[in-house]
Amino acid sequence: MALSRSTSTLSLTSFFLLLTLLSTSTLVISQPALNSAEQESVYQILESINSAIPWRSLYPDDLCISAPHGVVCDYFSENTTATIGTPHVTEMSFGYVSDYSPNPPCTPKSTINPLLFSSFPQLRKLLFYKCFTETTVTFPDFSTLRSSLEELVFIGNPSLVGSLRGNISNLTALKRLILTGNNVSGEIPDGLGDLVNLEQLSLSRNNFHGEVTLSLEKLKKLKILDLSQNGFEGSAPEPLGSLQQLLKLDLSFNNFSGKIPENLKGLKKLEFLDLSYNGFAQCGVPLFLAEMPSLREVYLSGNLLGGQIPEIWDNLGGILGIGLSEVGLVGNIPSSMGMFLRNLSYLGLDNNKLEGMVPEEFGALESVNELNLENNNLSGRVPFSAKFVSKVGGKLKLEGNPELCADEGLRSAKVSGSLGQLKLCNKPVIPHFVLLSSGSSVLHDSYMLIFVGFLFLLS
Numbered sequence: 001m002a003l004s005r006s007t008s009t010l011s012l013t014s015f016f017l018l019l020t021l022l023s024t025s026t027l028v029i030s031q032p033a034l035n036s037a038e039q040e041s042v043y044q045i046l047e048s049i050n051s052a053i054p055w056r057s058l059y060p061d062d063l064c065i066s067a068p069h070g071v072v073c074d075y076f077s078e079n080t081t082a083t084i085g086t087p088h089v090t091e092m093s094f095g096y097v098s099d100y101s102p103n104p105p106c107t108p109k110s111t112i113n114p115l116l117f118s119s120f121p122q123l124r125k126l127l128f129y130k131c132f133t134e135t136t137v138t139f140p141d142f143s144t145l146r147s148s149l150e151e152l153v154f155i156g157n158p159s160l161v162g163s164l165r166g167n168i169s170n171l172t173a174l175k176r177l178i179l180t181g182n183n184v185s186g187e188i189p190d191g192l193g194d195l196v197n198l199e200q201l202s203l204s205r206n207n208f209h210g211e212v213t214l215s216l217e218k219l220k221k222l223k224i225l226d227l228s229q230n231g232f233e234g235s236a237p238e239p240l241g242s243l244q245q246l247l248k249l250d251l252s253f254n255n256f257s258g259k260i261p262e263n264l265k266g267l268k269k270l271e272f273l274d275l276s277y278n279g280f281a282q283c284g285v286p287l288f289l290a291e292m293p294s295l296r297e298v299y300l301s302g303n304l305l306g307g308q309i310p311e312i313w314d315n316l317g318g319i320l321g322i323g324l325s326e327v328g329l330v331g332n333i334p335s336s337m338g339m340f341l342r343n344l345s346y347l348g349l350d351n352n353k354l355e356g357m358v359p360e361e362f363g364a365l366e367s368v369n370e371l372n373l374e375n376n377n378l379s380g381r382v383p384f385s386a387k388f389v390s391k392v393g394g395k396l397k398l399e400g401n402p403e404l405c406a407d408e409g410l411r412s413a414k415v416s417g418s419l420g421q422l423k424l425c426n427k428p429v430i431p432h433f434v435l436l437s438s439g440s441s442v443l444h445d446s447y448m449l450i451f452v453g454f455l456f457l458l459s
């Protein structure tokens with residue numbers, strides 16, 4: 001039975017193969033071939049990425065018909081009389097990402113071949129994923145790149161060095177400039193502010209530094225601005241308020257300073273805001289967050305904001321994550337946080353100078369995965385049920401609040417995690433009038449039980 005099934009699978013496969021071959025050969029007849037100069041350049045580029053693979057013999061035919069994954073062509077009508085366009089290479093992606101994106105695999109010896117920049121008049125996308133890991137490769141001069149380029153992506157290339165040189169203003173079609181986890185340094189060229197089609201600028205985890213002086217004024221289409229984990233300094237780039245399409249702003253882990261710009265509040269679509277671990281100071285938790293109803297995540301940790309937690313949460317029920325760790329907060333935690341932020345999954349208020357009780361409402365936050373209140377001066381009974389404590393487990397962090405207490409049941413339960421460290425609360429005082437006016441028999445029974453317990457304790 002197993003045999004017959006595999007045979008039928010096989011014949012089905014060969015059927016599709018035949019079908020593919022047939023349709024391919026139709027293509028060969030109807031489409032002009034890739035010109036030999038582009039074809040030869042592709043081979044040479046593949047060889048500088050990985051010389052161990054015999055690219056020429058694996059892909060001997062027109063590379064616009066049969067090419068390694070990652071090499072893509074398109075057809076261009078260069079004159080009106082032509083019915084079928086001329087093929088050109090439009091995309092080249094290198095570095096094996098996954099079985100779904102098996103681009104030509106890179107090696108420790110992979111290099112950038114300059115033919116990449118000169119040979120393809122219609123190149124739109126260039127991607128290098130974990131390609132330059134040992135051999136030092138210099139980031140290309142923008143002036144050598146084709147102005148047809150829409151996406152330039154380098155991810156996870158620690159031996160990619162150099163700076164953003166050359167005239168980037170030429171690349172007027174550029175939509176995505178993604179340089180993440182490389183070793184590129186220097187400053188951001190002001191010319192980048194001319195790229196009116198830019199939708200994503202991600203320069204995270206490199207060695208960039210200096211002030212960001214480019215104007216964001218003309219970048220009306222920008223959706224993602226990520227400068228995180230570099231050495232940028234000075235005030236935040238301006239004018240942030242003009243980025244009406246912005247969904248994600250990440251300036252975290254830099255040395256930006258000054259106030260958090262007020263005009264952020266113009267970003268009505270912004271969902272993700274991360275300014276954590278910078279030198280933003282003395283402005284308190286910004287009140288204008290209340291006017292940004294699309295916000296899902298807000299991380300401001302590690303800035304010396306100071307002040308109390310404001311009451312700004314009524315319209316922010318969609319928020320999933322809030323980071324206000326190490327920001328110098330004083331005063332109480334407002335219960336409105338627990339009342340309105342019903343979908344909260346992460347809340348960090350640790351390492352501040354908060355005092356008073358943990359709001360009762362926190363015990364009813366059903367989506368919480370992590371709640372960190374460590375190292376404050378909170379006091380009183382924690383409002384969490386055993387069910388809540390067992391669900392959140394070790395991510396319920398309460399240590400470093402010497403005046404916080406838990407009831408015996410919560411402290412001794414196996415689920416208690418860090419609650420075991422809390423001191424035992426004094427027994428609750430049961431007001432007399434409740435006992436006397438209690439109408440429900442269930443209530444009455446439970447109070448009777450407590451009452452008996454009291455007697456037991458006293459004896």
Ligand SMILES: *[C@@H]1O[C@H](CO)[C@@H](O)[C@H](O)[C@H]1NC(C)=O
Pocket residue numbers: 078079080081082083
């Ligand atoms: C226009 O297209 C025709 C048909 O493909 C071709 O013969 C001709 O050389 C082309 N002219 C130019 C200027 O590219």
Ligand SMILES: *[C@@H]1O[C@H](CO)[C@@H](O)[C@H](O)[C@H]1NC(C)=O
Pocket residue numbers: 158159161183185207
């Ligand atoms: C990154 O570049 C710096 C110099 O800018 C160099 O000291 C460092 O070794 C480089 N790191 C890697 C992983 O190549």
Ligand SMILES: *[C@@H]1O[C@H](CO)[C@@H](O)[C@H](O)[C@H]1NC(C)=O
Pocket residue numbers: 143145146147167170
């Ligand atoms: C890029 O800009 C430089 C200087 O303005 C110019 O000489 C060059 O021709 C431009 N390159 C392209 C491809 O437009």
Ligand SMILES: *[C@@H]1O[C@H](CO)[C@@H](O)[C@H](O)[C@H]1NC(C)=O
Pocket residue numbers: 167168169170
């Ligand atoms: C850079 O290129 C843009 C557009 O091609 C051009 O207007 C500008 O003059 C160039 N700048 C320099 C310094 O070459």
Ligand SMILES: *[C@@H]1O[C@H](CO)[C@@H](O)[C@H](O)[C@H]1NC(C)=O
Pocket residue numbers: 231233255257279
């Ligand atoms: C950050 O900036 C401050 C001054 O604003 C400076 O004293 C400090 O050295 C800078 N830190 C880094 C890591 O550049």
Ligand SMILES: *[C@@H]1O[C@H](CO)[C@@H](O)[C@H](O)[C@H]1NC(C)=O
Pocket residue numbers: 316317318319342343
């Ligand atoms: C909370 O999450 C639920 C389920 O994902 C969603 O339907 C609801 O709209 C969210 N609440 C707010 C205020 O966004």
Ligand SMILES: *[C@@H]1O[C@H](CO)[C@@H](O)[C@H](O)[C@H]1NC(C)=O
Pocket residue numbers: 353355356377379403
């Ligand atoms: C902590 O709060 C108590 C009152 O609950 C106060 O007496 C004490 O000074 C506070 N400690 C610190 C370090 O702020």
